[in-house]
Amino acid sequence: MTPATSVRSAALGQAVPPARAGQAACPAPSVSERRLGAVGQAVPPARAGQAACPTPSVSERRLQPSGVFSGSLPCALVALALALPLLGADSATELGVAAFQQGRYTEARRLLQDALKGDPHDEHALTFLALAQVASGHCPEAVPSLTDRFNNSANPDLARLAGLALVQCAVAGGEIAKAVPLAVQLETRYPNDADALYQAARVHMRAFNDATRRMFEKTPASYRVNQLSAEIFETQNKFAEAAAEYRKAIEKNPRALNLHFRLGRAILLESHDPEALIVAQKEFEAELALNAEDAAAEFQIGQILNAGSKPDEALQRFQKALDLSPDFAEAALAVGRMRVQAKQYGDAIPLLEHVVALEPANEPAHYNLMLAYRNSGQMDKARREQQELQKLQHPPEGEFTDFLKRLGERTPDK
Amino acid sequence: MRVVAAVLAVALFAATQPGPDFRDIGKEAGLTASFPNGGEKSKEYIIETTGSGVAFIDYDNDGYLDIFVLSGDGGTNRMYHNDRNGHFTDVTAELGLTSSGWAEGVCAGDYDNDGYTDLFVTYWGQNRLYRNVNGKRFEDVTAKAHLTQDRVRYNTGCAFLDYDGDGHLDLFVANYLKFDFATTPKPGSNPYCFYRTMAVNCGPRGLPFETNLLYHNKGDGTFEDVSERSGIAKAEGHYSLAVLAQDVNDDGRPDIYVVGDQTPATLFINQGDGTFSEEAVMRGVAFDENGHELSGMGLASADYDGDGRLDIFRSDFSDERSLLYRNTGNGQFDDVTMAAGLAHNTRFVNWGCAFLDFENSGWKGLVVVNGHVFPEVDRQNIDIHYRDHALLYRNTGKGTFEDISERAGPAFLARHSARGLAIGDIDNDGTLEILANNQNEAPSLWKQSHRAAGHWLLLKLVGSRSNRSAIGARVAVAAGGRTQIDEVRSGGSYLSQNDLRLHFGLGSAERADSISVRWPSGAKTVLKDVAADRIVTIDEQL
Numbered sequence: 001m002t003p004a005t006s007v008r009s010a011a012l013g014q015a016v017p018p019a020r021a022g023q024a025a026c027p028a029p030s031v032s033e034r035r036l037g038a039v040g041q042a043v044p045p046a047r048a049g050q051a052a053c054p055t056p057s058v059s060e061r062r063l064q065p066s067g068v069f070s071g072s073l074p075c076a077l078v079a080l081a082l083a084l085p086l087l088g089a090d091s092a093t094e095l096g097v098a099a100f101q102q103g104r105y106t107e108a109r110r111l112l113q114d115a116l117k118g119d120p121h122d123e124h125a126l127t128f129l130a131l132a133q134v135a136s137g138h139c140p141e142a143v144p145s146l147t148d149r150f151n152n153s154a155n156p157d158l159a160r161l162a163g164l165a166l167v168q169c170a171v172a173g174g175e176i177a178k179a180v181p182l183a184v185q186l187e188t189r190y191p192n193d194a195d196a197l198y199q200a201a202r203v204h205m206r207a208f209n210d211a212t213r214r215m216f217e218k219t220p221a222s223y224r225v226n227q228l229s230a231e232i233f234e235t236q237n238k239f240a241e242a243a244a245e246y247r248k249a250i251e252k253n254p255r256a257l258n259l260h261f262r263l264g265r266a267i268l269l270e271s272h273d274p275e276a277l278i279v280a281q282k283e284f285e286a287e288l289a290l291n292a293e294d295a296a297a298e299f300q301i302g303q304i305l306n307a308g309s310k311p312d313e314a315l316q317r318f319q320k321a322l323d324l325s326p327d328f329a330e331a332a333l334a335v336g337r338m339r340v341q342a343k344q345y346g347d348a349i350p351l352l353e354h355v356v357a358l359e360p361a362n363e364p365a366h367y368n369l370m371l372a373y374r375n376s377g378q379m380d381k382a383r384r385e386q387q388e389l390q391k392l393q394h395p396p397e398g399e400f401t402d403f404l405k406r407l408g409e410r411t412p413d414k
Numbered sequence: 415m416r417v418v419a420a421v422l423a424v425a426l427f428a429a430t431q432p433g434p435d436f437r438d439i440g441k442e443a444g445l446t447a448s449f450p451n452g453g454e455k456s457k458e459y460i461i462e463t464t465g466s467g468v469a470f471i472d473y474d475n476d477g478y479l480d481i482f483v484l485s486g487d488g489g490t491n492r493m494y495h496n497d498r499n500g501h502f503t504d505v506t507a508e509l510g511l512t513s514s515g516w517a518e519g520v521c522a523g524d525y526d527n528d529g530y531t532d533l534f535v536t537y538w539g540q541n542r543l544y545r546n547v548n549g550k551r552f553e554d555v556t557a558k559a560h561l562t563q564d565r566v567r568y569n570t571g572c573a574f575l576d577y578d579g580d581g582h583l584d585l586f587v588a589n590y591l592k593f594d595f596a597t598t599p600k601p602g603s604n605p606y607c608f609y610r611t612m613a614v615n616c617g618p619r620g621l622p623f624e625t626n627l628l629y630h631n632k633g634d635g636t637f638e639d640v641s642e643r644s645g646i647a648k649a650e651g652h653y654s655l656a657v658l659a660q661d662v663n664d665d666g667r668p669d670i671y672v673v674g675d676q677t678p679a680t681l682f683i684n685q686g687d688g689t690f691s692e693e694a695v696m697r698g699v700a701f702d703e704n705g706h707e708l709s710g711m712g713l714a715s716a717d718y719d720g721d722g723r724l725d726i727f728r729s730d731f732s733d734e735r736s737l738l739y740r741n742t743g744n745g746q747f748d749d750v751t752m753a754a755g756l757a758h759n760t761r762f763v764n765w766g767c768a769f770l771d772f773e774n775s776g777w778k779g780l781v782v783v784n785g786h787v788f789p790e791v792d793r794q795n796i797d798i799h800y801r802d803h804a805l806l807y808r809n810t811g812k813g814t815f816e817d818i819s820e821r822a823g824p825a826f827l828a829r830h831s832a833r834g835l836a837i838g839d840i841d842n843d844g845t846l847e848i849l850a851n852n853q854n855e856a857p858s859l860w861k862q863s864h865r866a867a868g869h870w871l872l873l874k875l876v877g878s879r880s881n882r883s884a885i886g887a888r889v890a891v892a893a894g895g896r897t898q899i900d901e902v903r904s905g906g907s908y909l910s911q912n913d914l915r916l917h918f919g920l921g922s923a924e925r926a927d928s929i930s931v932r933w934p935s936g937a938k939t940v941l942k943d944v945a946a947d948r949i950v951t952i953d954e955q956l
Contacts, residue, residue: 237610272733272759272760272761272797272798273761273797274758274759277758306752306757307752307757308757309753309754309755309757309814311753337703341748341750341753363704364704364705367705368704368705370696371698371748374746375748382696383696386696389695390695
């Protein structure tokens with residue numbers, strides 16, 4: 001995929017939390033929204049069906065309309081600490097930790113301070129004392145100790161707890177600039193940890209919200225405000241509103257790149273009317289007028305022409321997109337598919353093989369390569385591609401994609 | 415030279431005839447009863463979304479098509495007798511067809527070869543086989559025929575077919591999923607109970623799959639379940655709806671193609687030994703052109719491009735394309751939806767569909783009825799609607815279709831939440847009518863305000879060594895320099911039954927040079943120099 005395409009393909013796939021409209025950024029992907037991935041409206045295949053963001057439950061979306069932290073800090077810490085086994089702690093430490101876990105923070109602090117008098121280096125006592133300080137609203141007191149635990153503790157569980165508390169303190173103090181690198185560090189050290197990932201997501205969301213608010217406050221007349229509003233509307237499937245915002249942005253800055261492209265795509269996503277194809281095509285052409293080497297815009301025009309039963313013109317556009325960006329998988333796939341339809345298997349097969357090499361998990365590429373082999377009489381190779389496709393559609397148990405797919409599939413109750 | 419002349423004649427013919435003008439004559443014809451099918455403003459369960467089918471059958475052998483309409487819970491299926499004067503009379507009670515429950519699909523065939531067309535009706539619940547007793551009444555012989563099911567199943571599409579060539583019609587029944595009111599989650603309960611952020615009824619994703627059924631006709635009035643033995647039940651992981659039973663690979667044996675909701679379609683290739691092999695992916699009919707599964711609702715087949723092979727159209731969900739698969743030979747298919755000009759209507763949930771030559775031009779067009787599954791969608795103020803208009807495509811004769819829905823008469827502007835669709839010629843004038851089942855409304859019966867301009871033939875086939883309904887017979891009509899083919903089919907469209915007679919438009923040709931029939935038994939019949947504009951009965955014994 002070309003850089004240009006990558007930037008654009010992120011548009012539908014990125015998780016953009018609400019900032020302006022104050023609404024849930026990431027509506028739960030329903031079955032029908034999954035169907036949107038198959039829209040006959042020039043949505044590049046790679047963009048279709050991508051999960052926009054983690055799926056919040058209905059109740060979560062209702063409870064957290066603003067996307068800011070919810071729930072009390074102590075509650076969060078208790079929940080985290082409960083999962084931690086006590087290893088080698090003396091009885092005073094045990095009592096302190098137990099008090100902490102029961103929400104008796106003042107008592108926990110006293111007991112843990114007593115424990116530290118006996119052993120100033122007791123890692124559990126040090127960590128839980130800092131956690132109790134955080135839980136009782138004394139972050140500044142706790143931060144030096146938490147920082148030390150996070151950076152130096154030999155116990156990864158304690159370090160993890162300290163890191164999580166540090167992130168929460170930074171967010172609670174409004175120090176998002178400090179929270180972001182901490183969250184990144186936490187995510188790097190604990191890449192499979194749900195709590196670490198959760199805190200990282202929330203920090204990034206908060207950072208986004210804050211940056212957006214500042215943008216709206218400081219540069220309200222900028223075309224970027226309209227552009228960002230449009231992108232947020234897109235994540236909410238409000239494509240008419242998105243298109244309106246893109247139009248305002250274009251009016252303010254007619255020469256800005258990417259606006260016509262995004263407008264064209266919003267138009268396609270807003271309406272099923274065949275007329276929308278014509279309107280959108282004009283926007284993609286306008287984008288090309290600003291950037292004649294925009295492969296993604298060429299590709300979109302090709303998609304529109306193809307849907308409009310103008311295969312010859314479509315092929316020219318797909319080919320141009322591919323010439324501009326030889327590793328543009330969707331364009332290569334489109335050209336390859338049209339070569340198959342024209343029975344030009346000698347041209348089609350290398351192209352499709354190229355796509356599979358570029359993107360081994362590209363299901364459309366494997367499928368079309370299977371058909372190309374089949375139609376050219378290479379049945380062994382066709383069967384091999386069928387098996388590859390089957391593997392991709394039914395990944396081994398345990399993979400995340402498998403988890404997602406199986407979420408919606410239940411085998412017969414025999 | 416002859417071909418050139420024929421092409422010129424067709425072009426001239428097309429240029430001089432008026433366009434189609436379909437009008438809904440249902441009310442005047444007596445089709446006034448409304449057929450309940452779940453909620454109108456919202457639907458709490460998926461069972462409310464899928465019903466129901468319709469059928470054109472001539473149950474009393476008077477030569478005129480009667481009408482059978484299925485009902486969801488709260489109503490009865492109804493049979494309407496054709497009074498031959500443009501009016502139909504409700505004869506449900508006197509025929510013994512009064513019913514209750516969630517009827518889904520219908521298919522017709524003379525399973526006992528007594529000369530009267532029988533009916534099979536699928537249900538969420540127990541299916542019913544109605545034996546036609548001399549055209550006077552229908553007897554529910556489900557239990558007697560050993561078709562009682564051991565549990566509640568969500569049966570959907572069905573088709574009679576003689577898969578083993580023994581002259582007795584066997585029966586295929588598609589199954590959607592496992593559903594019951596007690597355990598199915600309520601709207602909004604999980605991510606599969608949302609549509610565009612609205613809480614809606616749950617499924618099909620998240621509900622258990624069900625397997626399809628094949629019943630072998632033992633020839634003594636009973637059937638046996640051969641789903642496992644035949645390999646049909648091996649195909650798991652599908653939410654099956656519509657069925658198309660026909661010979662897709664031209665080996666003389668009927669195959670079975672089934673589309674499913676949000677799952678790959680299945681194509682069961684008849685191995686000739688009582689078993690089937692599922693080959694949809696490699697044959698190119700499981701997915702769209704990207705290898706993605708769609709939500710298949712309805713099915714239709716015709717040789718749309720005149721190359722002597724039967725192609726397949728499948729109707730799909732909104733935000734998907736309905737697909738046209740071109741048969742490239744040997745039962746292999748290519749997705750030619752875009753090239754054929756069928757890619758642009760993506761806002762509809764398509765259901766019943768049929769190829770039909772509404773102008774008798776010799777080229778079969780395409781009709782599709784629509785209506786969303788979620789009435790709640792109307793609250794969104796988008797261009798997807800619960801009730802929507804139907805689509806009519808004209809076949810240009812050049813491998814493409816033209817959408818003429820907005821100029822095909824008022825019937826194509828009316829909005830319904832339609833499901834089943836069937837085509838047939840109710841007045842035997844050679845111009846086809848369209849019947850559709852509309853949820854919670856009276857059915858639509860669409861008739862053109864003028865007769866189609868071209869010449870035509872309507873062929874009624876009667877089997878003797880083959881099954882009496884001649885289901886599976888392949889017919890080729892040579893006229894005007896072209897040869898058209900078709901096959902007698904049970905079931906099809908969306909859970910519906912078309913006229914078992916085959917209709918051929920002949921354009922400007924006043925005679926057919928020949929009519930060739932390949933019977934399911936393998937026998938062949940050829941008629942020469944047949945005058946057009948008539949119904950021709952072809953008996954296998956002749």
